[in-house]
Amino acid sequence: MKHFTMRELIKSPTAQRLGISNEPTEAVKANLTALVEHILDPLREAWGAPIVVTSGYRSPALNKAVHGAASSQ
Template identity: 50%
Template sequence: MQLTPNFTLAEFTRSAKAQALGLENTPTAAAKANLMRTAQMLERVRAHLGVPITITSGYRGPVLNQSVGGATSSDHLQGMAADVVAPKFGTPYEVAKALAPHLQALGIGQIIYEKSGRSEWVHLSTRVPEKSANRVITIVVGKGVQIGIQRT
């Protein structure tokens, strides 16, 4: 199912972990509606960067979210977030730095530059956190949370 010109429902629900574990990863009707809004936000991000972006993690059902160690309050559970990379633009750090000043214009509620070992990605959510300090953050597994997009 095509959500927007450049993003499909399959991109948001694809998961190697779900496939390996034999898990269903079908969004609820409410999550599907949120995924439409998330895909629209990603279209704006794609246009802003001027290059394609790849969704590395989108919607996660509760069992899948738990199996990947996701937070119980994760926006992925509601279809309100996607983890992305844009190799033709640059590293995830460079992508996050380029997007952070444009949250309002792009409809990004929260941006997180995340790093775990050698893997790194940009988490983009349509949900605006209650605390404004949590709108732009860096998370490095094992090192905690830092305000802003920080080089790690």
């Protein structure tokens, strides 16, 4: 992970405000790492400028709290 950190992918002011854990499982961390290595880092390289991630991951509890789609990946 060259241009992104796990911390920025899981950061959620809403989770903090509501006291909801947004800590991913090891399997989810592996998927996020693959996303960054295969998609986001190459996209950032091609774009040539920073890309801001506003919602990289929501735990099931956080997704429910924000009324996210039940089928959300």
